[in-house]
Amino acid sequence: MFDFLLRDAAQREGQWLDLGGEKVWLAWKRHAKAKRLKLLVSADGPRLTLPVRASQKSALAFVAEHHAWILAQWLAHQPKSLAPLVIGESAQAPLFGQDLPIIWQEDKALRVYKYAEHWRIHTSARSSVRQVQAALLHSYRLIGQEWFTERMQAYLPELPQAPSAMVIKPMRSLWGSLNVANAVSLDAALLFAPEDVAEYVLVHELCHLVQRNHSPRFWREVEARWPHWRAQRDYLKAHGIGIKAEARRLFG
Amino acid sequence: MFFRNLFFYTLPEISAVTDEALESALEAAVLKPVGGLAMQSRGFVPPLGESGALLQRIESSLWLCLGGEDRILPAAVVQREYQLKIAELEQAKGHPLGKRARAQLKQETLDTLMPRAFVKPSRVNAVINRKRGFIAIDTSSAKAAEALVSKLREALGSFPALPLQAEQAPRSILTQFLLGQELPEHWHLGEECELQDPAEKGALVKCLRHDLASDEVLSHLNAGKQVSRLAILFDANLAFVLGEDLILRKFKLLAGAVDGIENSPAESLQDELMARFALFGAELDAFYPSFARAMKLQAASPQSLAA
Numbered sequence: 001m002f003d004f005l006l007r008d009a010a011q012r013e014g015q016w017l018d019l020g021g022e023k024v025w026l027a028w029k030r031h032a033k034a035k036r037l038k039l040l041v042s043a044d045g046p047r048l049t050l051p052v053r054a055s056q057k058s059a060l061a062f063v064a065e066h067h068a069w070i071l072a073q074w075l076a077h078q079p080k081s082l083a084p085l086v087i088g089e090s091a092q093a094p095l096f097g098q099d100l101p102i103i104w105q106e107d108k109a110l111r112v113y114k115y116a117e118h119w120r121i122h123t124s125a126r127s128s129v130r131q132v133q134a135a136l137l138h139s140y141r142l143i144g145q146e147w148f149t150e151r152m153q154a155y156l157p158e159l160p161q162a163p164s165a166m167v168i169k170p171m172r173s174l175w176g177s178l179n180v181a182n183a184v185s186l187d188a189a190l191l192f193a194p195e196d197v198a199e200y201v202l203v204h205e206l207c208h209l210v211q212r213n214h215s216p217r218f219w220r221e222v223e224a225r226w227p228h229w230r231a232q233r234d235y236l237k238a239h240g241i242g243i244k245a246e247a248r249r250l251f252g
Numbered sequence: 253m254f255f256r257n258l259f260f261y262t263l264p265e266i267s268a269v270t271d272e273a274l275e276s277a278l279e280a281a282v283l284k285p286v287g288g289l290a291m292q293s294r295g296f297v298p299p300l301g302e303s304g305a306l307l308q309r310i311e312s313s314l315w316l317c318l319g320g321e322d323r324i325l326p327a328a329v330v331q332r333e334y335q336l337k338i339a340e341l342e343q344a345k346g347h348p349l350g351k352r353a354r355a356q357l358k359q360e361t362l363d364t365l366m367p368r369a370f371v372k373p374s375r376v377n378a379v380i381n382r383k384r385g386f387i388a389i390d391t392s393s394a395k396a397a398e399a400l401v402s403k404l405r406e407a408l409g410s411f412p413a414l415p416l417q418a419e420q421a422p423r424s425i426l427t428q429f430l431l432g433q434e435l436p437e438h439w440h441l442g443e444e445c446e447l448q449d450p451a452e453k454g455a456l457v458k459c460l461r462h463d464l465a466s467d468e469v470l471s472h473l474n475a476g477k478q479v480s481r482l483a484i485l486f487d488a489n490l491a492f493v494l495g496e497d498l499i500l501r502k503f504k505l506l507a508g509a510v511d512g513i514e515n516s517p518a519e520s521l522q523d524e525l526m527a528r529f530a531l532f533g534a535e536l537d538a539f540y541p542s543f544a545r546a547m548k549l550q551a552a553s554p555q556s557l558a559a
Contacts, residue, residue: 112421
């Protein structure tokens with residue numbers, strides 16, 4: 001089903017996989033905090049996270065067992081690579097599930113702002129796509145900071161403490177996280193999804209202030225605050241790959 | 253001496269708090285000297301020096317001041333004492349100390365050094381404008397501003413204070429200003445700016461005492477940089493550097509505004525301070541609606557933007 005090859009064995013642990021006839025490198029990452037084997041397929045390719053002391057034999061068996069799943073995830077990622085953003089070419093940037101057209105304008109300096117129901121991007125002769133992407137991300141982060149902070153207020157009275165900080169940033173595979181210092185991080189790409197999906201992720205992270213795990217107790221906390229969470233979780237499962245691909249296109 | 257920076261929060265519910273309620277809340281949270289084993293203490297102090305009322309009022313402007321006392325205990329000093337004690341104890345016992353014993357020793361070292369540490373006093377002024385519904389704090393540090401606002405919240409029980417929210421990214425508006433387009437009425441460019449490439453860890457250019465309309469500056473904008481700080485003159489009265497974080501730095505009342513008080517004979521330091529405060533409050537009151545419109549801020553109350 002797949003062949004195993006060690007490539008620069010000392011530095012890069014991993015194996016080659018045969019995914020629908022295509023040879024794909026599955027990188028193995030040993031992580032000090034990993035407790036069990038974990039497979040992840042993102043736009044960057046598949047990855048296996050394993051505890052420091054996990055044996056090669058168990059890892060190979062694990063991958064073999066889940067080969068069908070990796071293949072399905074891999075195929076789901078394939079058609080999602082979108083055409084790159086090009087200055088001046090017609091494009092759209094979604095905001096809360098609504099596609100807002102980008103209106104390009106030549107100017108003396110780079111400016112990005114939302115105006116009514118569209119994005120206006122002024123570019124100068126020497127503006128690069130990288131700069132446009134960074135400026136667009138900056139605007140989304142400001143919108144996100146304000147929106148999430150406002151939505152958070154309603155949940156604060158029922159929480160043991162307020163988060164110490166809220167950061168909106170592009171995240172590779174997660175939608176949100178809560179760190180040990182109680183700072184909430186949320187993926188900037190959530191602003192592409194409908195409002196209830198973004199709010200569900202916020203509620204999810206806030207509930208980690210009560211339960212720092214994904215136990216049934218944790219899900220009861222989520223359910224108490226956001227009863228229809230399954231619909232939003234399913235939305236992310238179904239459309240998450242597309243949203244992340246859109247974020248890579250618009251934010252770089 | 254007087255307000256060098258302005259860090260704004262909007263106060264949507266300030267009209268519900270009376271001056272008396274505010275004053276008694278400040279009195280309940282007055283600065284206490286830092287305790288023997290505490291690192292710091294925060295509380296309100298009279299704005300006019302050592303004595304007087306905790307709240308000064310002129311028209312719709314209220315002046316208050318958060319005082320602080322911080323113990324200065326350099327980490328290197330603690331570390332040296334701690335290492336000496338460890339070496340001494342380990343030699344006496346003949347074996348290395350465990351984790352718990354080390355933690356205990358560290359705490360003991362801190363406790364013995366603390367009473368010998370210097371106490372550094374500090375003051376942060378703030379002005380509340382009732383009519384416009386904002387508080388302006390004399391600091392450029394988010395931490396210091398939040399400390400003052402949270403002390404107020406603590407004193408008043410509930411006191412909503414929200415950071416300024418702009419409808420558009422401020423750096424986009426500042427860039428537009430620097431290009432000389434749509435500069436609001438009474439606003440003029442100063443001689444200082446900071447230009448930043450928007451990409452993470454992007455290039456940064458600072459211009460001081462520079463003609464901002466020159467081709468050199470324009471060429472940086474052409475290359476895709478955006479304005480993150482911009483010096484502005486408001487009429488002939490105010491000068492400041494406005495940042496993309498909406499903080500006003502290097503805030504100054506200009507000759508046009510100060511003429512009035514410098515020519516009048518000051519009776520005492522307190523009178524002069526009150527005169528300055530009156531002037532500052534009035535200028536800020538006149539400036540805020542223009543600032544809010546220029547930066548497309550969301551209004552805290554309908555009155556906040558009325559001329």
